[in-house]
Amino acid sequence: xxxxxxxxxxxxxxxxxxxxxxxxxxxxxxxxxxxxxxxxxxxxxxxxxxxxxxxxxxxxxxxxxxxxxxxxxxxxxxxxxxxxxxxxxxxxxxxxxxxxxxxxxxxxxxxxxxxxxxxxxxxxxxxxxxxxxxxxxxxxxxxxxxxxxxxxxxxxxxxxxxxxxxxxxxxxxxxxxxxxxxxxxxxxxxxxxxxxxxxxxxxxxxxxxxxxxxxxxxxxxxxxxxxxxxxxxxxxxxxxxxxxxxxxxxxxxxxxxxxxxxxxxxxxxxxxxxxxxxxxxxxxxxxxxxxxxxxxxxxxxxxxxxxxxxxxxxxxxxxxxxxxxxxxxxxxxxxxxxxxxxxxxxxxxxxxxxxxxxxxxxxxxxxxxxxxxxxxxxxxxxxxxxxxxxxxxxxxxxxxxxxxxxxxxxxxxxxxxxxxxxxxxxxxxxxxxxxxxxxxxxxxxxxxxxxxxxxxxxxxxxxxxxxxxxxxxxxxxxxxxxxxxxxxxxxxxxxxxxxxxxxxxxxxxxxxxxxxxxxxxx
Numbered sequence: 406x407x408x409x410x411x412x413x414x415x416x417x418x419x420x421x422x423x424x425x426x427x428x429x430x431x432x433x434x435x436x437x438x439x440x441x442x443x444x445x446x447x448x449x450x451x452x453x454x455x456x457x458x459x460x461x462x463x464x465x466x467x468x469x470x471x472x473x474x475x476x477x478x479x480x481x482x483x484x485x486x487x488x489x490x491x492x493x494x495x496x497x498x499x500x501x502x503x504x505x506x507x508x509x510x511x512x513x514x515x516x517x518x519x520x521x522x523x524x525x526x527x528x529x530x531x532x533x534x535x536x537x538x539x540x541x542x543x544x545x546x547x548x549x550x551x552x553x554x555x556x557x558x559x560x561x562x563x564x565x566x567x568x569x570x571x572x573x574x575x576x577x578x579x580x581x582x583x584x585x586x587x588x589x590x591x592x593x594x595x596x597x598x599x600x601x602x603x604x605x606x607x608x609x610x611x612x613x614x615x616x617x618x619x620x621x622x623x624x625x626x627x628x629x630x631x632x633x634x635x636x637x638x639x640x641x642x643x644x645x646x647x648x649x650x651x652x653x654x655x656x657x658x659x660x661x662x663x664x665x666x667x668x669x670x671x672x673x674x675x676x677x678x679x680x681x682x683x684x685x686x687x688x689x690x691x692x693x694x695x696x697x698x699x700x701x702x703x704x705x706x707x708x709x710x711x712x713x714x715x716x717x718x719x720x721x722x723x724x725x726x727x728x729x730x731x732x733x734x735x736x737x738x739x740x741x742x743x744x745x746x747x748x749x750x751x752x753x754x755x756x757x758x759x760x761x762x763x764x765x766x767x768x769x770x771x772x773x774x775x776x777x778x779x780x781x782x783x784x785x786x787x788x789x790x791x792x793x794x795x796x797x798x799x800x801x802x803x804x805x806x807x808x809x810x811x812x813x814x815x816x817x818x819x820x821x822x823x824x825x826x827x828x829x830x831x832x833x834x835x836x837x838x839x840x841x842x843x844x845x846x847x848x849x850x851x852x853x854x855x856x857x858x859x860x861x862x863x864x865x866x867x868x869x870x871x872x873x874x875x876x877x878x879x880x881x882x883x884x885x886x887x888x889x890x891x892x893x894x895x896x897x898x899x900x901x902x903x904x905x906x907x908x909x910x911x912x913x914x915x916x917x918x919x920x921x922x923x924x925x926x927x
Contacts (some may be wrong), residue, residue, distance in 0.1 A: 408561060408591045409598075410436035413635045417610075422632070424639045424656070425898055427436065430465050435472070437555050442473035445553035449504060449529055453478030453562055456500050456526075460484045460493060460515050461508035463619050463640040466533045466546060470506055471566070471629055478562035478588045481832045482569065482579070483620035487888035490517035492577070495523045496569050499781060500579055504528065506546065509535030516543070517903050557614045562588040567780065568622045570826060574729065577831075578779030580720050581624075584725040584773075598633030604724070604744060605715075606689045609635045611659035611812060614652055616644045617824070622720040623694050627662035634662075641888040646670040650682040657686040664824030665697040668705050669854045687712050693698060694824035695856050696812070715740060716811065719798045721777045721789070722769045724750060726810050728788070739809040740802075746773055747811060751803055756791055764813050769794045818912065820849035822857050827891055829912075835886045840878055841869040842900055846912050847893065850919035861893035864902055864916050873900035 409421065410432055417609040418433040425916055430438070451457070457479055461467050467483075473483040482500045484493055486508075492513060498850070503526055507515035512532055519530055519542070525722060532543040550723050565585020569577040575783045584597065613636045615628040633640050638767035639656045641648065652658065671679075690709060692702075711730040717740035718724040726749065728741030743749040751765040752758055759765035768791055776794050778786045778792060790796045799819065802812040820827040829847035844864040849857035863879065864873065883892035903911040 409472065409595070409633050410439050412687045414542040421637055423468055423519070424637070425465050425686040426641065427464075430469075434471070438550060439472045439476065440471050440558060441550040441553040442469055442554050443558040443561075446473060446477055446479065446504070448553060451477070451479060451503060453564075454480065455684075456482060456502045456567070456636070457504040457506065458482040458484050458497050458500060458502040459506050459620075460486060460511050461506065461533055462486055462510065462642040463615060464508060464533070464642070465640075466508070467619055468629065468632065468638060468640075471625075472632075472731055475633075476558065476561045476591065477564055477596060478566040480567050480585075480587055482567050483625065485620050485888060486618065487890055488514070488851040489885070490514045490521065491651070491886055493518040494521045494523045494890060495576060496579075497527055499576070500567060500569075503527045504531065506531045506533055507543070508533040512543065515911065519543075525611075525635045535927065545558050560589060563591050563594050564623060565908070567592075568623075568625075568720045570622075571875065578782050578785060580777055581780050582721075582723075582775060582777045584775045590681055593698070594633060598630045601630045601724075602634040602636070604746075605660070605691060605716075607631045607634075607636060607660045608688060611636045611688070612656050612686070613638045614649075614656065614658040614661040615640045616649055616652075617662065621825070622693075624662060624884065625719070625722065627691060631660065646674050647678055650674075650678065650684075653687065654683050657690045659686055661687070662691045662693075664692060664694045665701060666695075666823040666855050666895045667699050668692065668814075670698065672701065672704055672708075682860065685711055689714055690850075691716055693717060693740075694820040702733065706734070708780060717741060721796065721798060723769070724746075725769050728809070732809070736805070736807075736809055739805075739811055741810060742808050745808070747771055749804065750795075752791065754907070759803070761806060764801055765810070766797050767800045767810070768795055768797050806915060818848075820850065820857050820859055822852070822890070824860065825890065829858060832859065832861065832887065832891055832893065835883050836863065839882050841865055841879065842873060846902060846910055846915055849913055850915040850916070851923050858894045858920070859891065862897045862899050862902070864899050881907070 414432040414436040420430050421429040422432040422435040423430040459470055459481055471481055482502060484496055530543045531546050533546045564587055567579045567581055569579050613628050613631045615624055617624040619625050628638050690713045714730045714732050715725040716724050725747055726741035726743050728739050733739060747772045749918060750758060750768045752768055753765050800812050802810055804810055818829050820894045832847045833845045836842050842863050843866045846862045848860055850860045853856040879896060880892050
């Protein structure tokens, strides 16, 4: 049978493996459905190294698809379900996906993407929780399983994810990790799943809760990797603070991943709801993806206790540092010490090592020999590397005398809003195609709840005048071409932009107006 679910099914076959809003799936059923899906995908002609794309919310089927791909040597691309049809089509084409699996609520955009004629490798479209209509080529997910054998698939080999992350030069880029090279032994995945769970203090027989989108690499790592080790996964499509407390207590959740914006919303609940929360089952609560305001973190530790822990990492480099509640309370602002699996160095603009306490660019080297590349982007891959195996995410920071890392700024042009990375180049590329816009600059400004929000500065073409109506039109134009969360929340109009004679924009001069009275830079 499928290697990972079968191991757990022999011990806890009638226990839930997956649970969402619509019900639960036992380990026995999970094992059988994984087998059927592996065989079904192979019946479609897919083999080791082929690519599939998943365009869905958090649901049990998502984990079935990932588990099957991880046994069939397939590369799976978790696509942001906020993406427009245009963005989805680009990811399908760039990744070379042969199969698209889309959940019912997102079928209109999936159909529109498939109909654009921009996805030459796409052969099969499958609807999850909703059969395709007669005038489309979408087949039904459950029909695929029902028509496939439950027998143990042969020649099982490891697969893995390729996450798409935006960048400083426009379109999203696929991140290919050497750790998940297609066709490798499944025991490598077993080592990763158990090793990560041990590193993060997640019990192998625990109950994991995911209330952020699994298409995000952090939410994937903090849920799918524990699942490989034997943890049950309870999921919700959207985060609701009151429901989160209820789920943790009702399902005896042992571990959960949250972002600072979710902390904000939990702390805003009425006193009665917060006081009714037990949380006794929690063993560790990880947060990351964005800087957390110190007062917010102190209040969470006061409320939930020392189980609140922090990490620093990225899609490219996984988890780099970790900090317990005690670590952070003793050194407010730290993102922790490097894990035993990596080496962290701080370097100046020439690549030379900085002195202790001196700020510079943060570089990471995996001591396990793993590395990454950007799919179809050799130049971007080279730019991120100091040398093979040593890379940067673009953050500025320093190490203290005890080896704890502190972040102070971001070198790359990135906005983090609600724990989500947003890259201005993508938005600027859309803005300048609006007929009223001559020039555009996008940057992040402070937002108490989300950390940052998207601000656009625009220089208008002759014949156009600034107005609230024009701002609404330009923002709506961005929402038509991009995921809505990427669109500017507001627009400023500039007579001229501060540019060097070479054309380089001094965006910091625009951004600093909003940050000069803030105690933080990121």
